[in-house]
Amino acid sequence: MKLVSYFRGEAFQRGVHPPSCKLTAERKIRRLPFPPKVTVPLSQHIGKAPRPIVRVGQEVLRGQPIARSDEWLSVPHHAPLSGVVEFIGLRPGMRGTWVESIVIRAHPGATQEDLWGRPRDLSQASGQDILQAIWDTGMVGLGGAAFPTHAKLSVPKQAKVHTLVVNGCECEPYLTCDHRVMVEHAHDLIHGIRYAMRATGAVRAIIGVEDNKPDAVAVLRQAIAWAGAGGAFPEGTIHVEAVPTKYPQGAERMLIMALFGTEMPAGGLPIALGMVVSNVGTLAALGALLPAGRGLTERVVTITGPGVARPGDYRVILGTPLKFVLDYAGVPAVDALDARQVILGGPMMGQAIGSLDVPITKGVSGVLVFRHEDMQEREARQTYPCIKCGECVESCPMGLNPSTLGMLAAKREYDQMGERYFLGDCFECGCCTYVCPSNIPLVQQFRVAKQILREKAAA
């Protein structure tokens, strides 16, 4: 395995190759109809939640800001629908707890055009202005982490950024939304990249795409050549590079490893290497929103899985309840006893949710539905004690020793895990659990351990 990867030049060690299952890679992005009601949770991102600036009963226009905050690590929200604010309060959230949300009921018959946006000319704007404009769109990382984009793209005073790394790997199985965005919205993406380069001061941008998406690579190269010839940017500053297909290639440090052969120092950020990493979906959305002066009100979501009748990539209004989404995508009629699993995100790192009232938020890249049958095989797996096969050690992209970590977790020796075995480096990619023949829920144990360590540190 190692030998093979050496010859193929797979640029980070270890990792896994789950079946890719990209059912929807060939389908055009379609628009999901507007739901009668949307639920916009106030906290959809990492950082502080903004405060609502509308009242119950107030009419809002699509695209109008409905929540805002002056905190740096926070982004505003915009009304996804023209309608009436019906309720502000607690609603089911994706993590199982109820979260503060704004519920908007659509005006029947409203055209649902974005009437709020004010087109502007950013061609002469400074980096600072662009950052401010990005902040105003309410953009967060659409790849799943949901980190506020303006914060990610802002460069601290003492640092200097030379490269913008654009992450188009989409290494999670099943998900294809980034793939489709690259194929269908290449020009928006290039615009987004230009804005991001100007905001950060990067002199080059490199788009890393996994080599299982040759069409995206071809389209992007062509689009770049075309836009470059048109004089939109200095030629040769944006490159597309196919990187080997391997999970988790889409993790920042793995992608940087693949492109530059450099290990990001543990605990560091790409900025230490003079880089900023952003996801293609985010930049494509920026490319479309910034010149139009609009806010983020919709995103592309992959709705897929064996339990979906019409899988595909859909452009979904933020706040659309899952129930509505799944109804439309055709989750066959439900018998109450026919259990299923609904996952927000990809199958490796996604979050299983407990209620279909949960809305689509900014960080949701996929909705995955598994039928009971699909989970049965997994369910039938016996859990054994660790047989020390070493598979997890060989697959952990961070070079940790999940076997020993797992054993320490079972003994509740959390301090040991953190100090001697670098638990803090684990980014919960799930490779170790994926390969474990003993079916040990390693990642789950690590999550618990990290939480406990965090609480200890805080105390």
Added chain:
Amino acid sequence: MTQPLIEIRSAPHVQGPKSVETIMRHVVYSLLPICAFYVFQYGISALASILVVTAACLFAERYFVRTGTQAGRLSDYSAVITGLLLALTLPPGFPLWMGAVAGLVAIALGKALFGGIGFNVFNPALVGRAFVQAAFPTAIATYTPSFLAGRFTEFIPSSLAWPLMIPADAAIWLKAKNLDALAGATPLAKWKFDGVLANAGDLLTSLSGNMAVGPAPVLILVCGAYLALRRFMDWRIPLAIIGSAALTAWLLYAFDGVRYPNPFFMLFSGGLILGAVYMATDMATSPVTPKGMWVYGALIGLLTVVIRYYSGLPEGVMYAILIANAASPLIERITQPVPFGRGVLDRAKKRATYPLNPGYISREEASAVTPKKRFLPKKPKK
């Protein structure tokens, strides 16, 4: 749509194809040809021995699982592997009742005592063998030649000894077959005590003449290669063992070619290959870290040769592996992998597509400066 029943699990929601059962099952599959060859060599005695020992292991496993003494299940095949391996290390004419004792002890002391699958510190098959070696020193040293006429119709008399009885003396039986007693000694014992060196080529295939040897090393290597290629076994350990044993033996041979046998004899005689491929690779008792596997294998190879040369015993694989088993937690401790971003930071720079610092910005320049990396494992030009 009514609200369906929703199941909640933690990520990842997909899982790799390998489970403990599949791994163990494939190990058993790969052992079957070896067992068949063993039966072909020694006839029904060998068959009976394999069956009895395996049955004893399964019986013990079931008992301990049932009583809750150990984890695991009967259907995980790990006890079958223990049984088959144990039978392959015993002499074919080993009294069946002693074989049964060996099987019971292997599981009881080698596995259940520690808590079952995954918790054992020593390879259970070797624990069983070490026990009978101590308990029945004569019987375990009594080998009979392979490919005897009539081996498929007649038991080796010692096989059928009554429980708790001393087995019949094989030498008498051999004399009746017009073979001298020396034919019953293993090539290693012959070398150790009589200075007779068998031909390495003959040892490799186990096919020629009435040698008292185990299954063919070639066959074991082929079966092992199958397992390693399907990734049901780690390839580093056997490679490290064979490599280090060959190196040690070769050094000694080069140093004094008269006193020490040639390295090929060392490699292919006795249980070295079987031990390297099947015993030492037992997952639970070997280190999990890749570097640790090399160290562990090298230790076994070295110890084996040293024990064979300098101790009173002809065979050293078993003790070498048991010692390395005991050392493996320690080996693991000192060979922890270096986490990403914590080691020498420029490790893979030579295979990078883009230099870190953009002294250039165009693509054409990039391909001119750095070698194209994929599918071309070329060393960078200095």
